[in-house]
Amino acid sequence: MTIVEDATAGRRDRKKRQTRDALVSAALRLVAERGLDQVTVEEISEAADVSARTFFNYFSSKDEALVGDQAGDSERVLAVLATVPPEVPALEAFRLALTPMLEEMQADSALWLLRLKVVAQNPSLLPRLVAGSVETERMTTEALAARTGVGPDHGYPALVTAVTGAAFRVAIIRWSASGGSLPLTELVDEAFAAVAAGLPDPRSAA
């Protein structure tokens, strides 16, 4: 690829990302204002200044634009996990693997806080989210099984996946409750540290 071609490809990718972000942002904003059933793909596209046809180049449905790219997020987290040396304990490895995504979420906090609000207000989005989570958990459990070298019947990888998912979710809810003002990475670090310590009662820790 020549330098000119490279610059052109770079610009094209940047424009694509901008269009995608504009569609996600418009979808979340309109649905937060009016409710899921009161917003059409046409209205979202118009608000993002593109055609409905362009919308469908990026997303197969309104719901897909709203819930985010869980599969892409999981793949990125697992790709980072694979780079953490095997001697690092699973919990700590997982925390490290989540950090880049958490930093992105913090940098894009307005959009993420809106997404959390939209999901809380529209339970019909849940089956899609749960399906995504099931797939994420399956992939993560496999990665942890390979990492820790235990067999498929061992309860450990699934337990770590579910427990760290729960700790992550609690940190996200605290972050959302703070309106994004508490740093997400710190909230996640705190939750993971409590899990690694075996969740001692705050009384005994005092």
Next chain:
Amino acid sequence: MTIVEDATAGRRDRKKRQTRDALVSAALRLVAERGLDQVTVEEISEAADVSARTFFNYFSSKDEALVGDQAGDSERVLAVLATVPPEVPALEAFRLALTPMLEEMQADSALWLLRLKVVAQNPSLLPRLVAGSVETERMTTEALAARTGVGPDHGYPALVTAVTGAAFRVAIIRWSASGGSLPLTELVDEAFAAVAAGLPDPRSAA
């Protein structure tokens, strides 16, 4: 109440429970066979040998008969939790509080395993289940906050609730995968023990 009245009330309660159980069992069996959309309340009622009107004395919808009485289950768990002395650490108190329900599930394993299968096959039941879980988590978090004496902004009670919920769920999935042959209480005990130990890598435990 006289002895005769007492016996009559006892018989009435027992018959009510039998009718309820028959409706739940028929609903789960038919939906497992045919899928959620292919089963009507009339068919469930007929299979349980009662009228559709009787069905609606017990449940407001087909979905409600399928997913179980989460609110009742949570209330019972929290009632037991309240009897565990405050000096018992939260995780252990929770494990003790869950035990009676786990024993009931094990005793009624055919029905519970069918319920897990039906939920896995019918994602449209998820919003109802998640709504129930949200309410259960809220009540549990409040009970743990009162128990541990920490303020509403402290992350501990919500973290323990979410993490123990995750450990419970993993144990249920293992139980289901074993076709109910592994004792549920042992699987939950094992998961809670791993959490209390801070989820050490199986390698370092070896």
